[in-house]
Amino acid sequence: MSLENRQVATFGGGCFWCAEAVFRALKGVETVESGYSGGNVPGHPTYREIRSGLTGHAEVVQVVFNSACISYKDLLVVFMTTHNPTTLNKQGGDVGTQYRSVIFYQDETEKKIAETVIEEMGGYFNDSIVTVISPFKKFFKAEDYHQDYYKNNKAEAYCHVVIMPKLAKLRELHANKLK
Template sequence: MNKNIQLATFGGGCFWCTEAVFQEVSGVEKVVSGYSGGNAPGHPTYREICSGLTGHAEVVQITFDANIISYEDILVIFMTTHDPTTLNRQGADVGTQYRSVIFYHDDSQKEIAQKVIKKVSPYYDNPIVTEISPLDIFYKAEDYHQNYYRNNQSQGYCSFVITPKLAKLRKLHSDKLKN
């Protein structure tokens, strides 16, 4: 079977959470944590991102096979496994680096993002504040951020924040998960 490899890039707060969610999704070949959407010159560091001064968001870049899972399905999973109604915040993480954002790669992805936001908004009590912006540059995060949940499951943040997100994913999207 021929593959139809595509990229999706978005941020839903902490990239460790979003990475862990999409590593379980069928058709997803790779998930890379990183940074995008900022205006500071050069390759930003985690420390710089955490300052909130660079304008970058913590994001993941997902390589997926569109013959197995559509971009629309990936966005529905994204929009339902984080809180897209809180501006510049996810739980205790506060700042523009934790904003809900979809970085589209082409006009088709932009249109699909707008459609998905419209589709899921009735399920939320508050308005969706997810930013939709063109992808400029994606910067890969430092190596210790990659596969973070898989490598640190017993760490407190993972247990209390990421594990419940994975439970929500399994409940809402069991038909889209890897075996």
């Protein structure tokens, strides 16, 4: 991928294991890392600290993608349709600010695209979208055992009960964007 087409997007939509599996399946996505962003404590936060909900961080994925293959807007549409952007600080059984629906934008162009997508998607959901749009500041990579979680743990119950239905929804809604 040429450097001029390489972009980075950072999204939080509940557990990062789910989002990582979804974005890894898309054409044009080079890498996906699970991590933390949006917090207000010094140093590199740990999963244990994040889980407490006291650091202000959200579980996020950082997606490196080729904008010649998939647009930032397309990534946002996939993001919005593969998690529930209408529940405040909650995704399924995961509850707390660390599971909030959030888009961390890199620049004003990304911010405007995110605002437009949220506005356009408003009619898709029965409830109001509560996804927060925040400026990106810093990404902290999560511990190694969180990376490639679905790929490395497909037999786990969480993967069957939570991640696989999201991947099925991805295939149903966005088959033309899959690798």
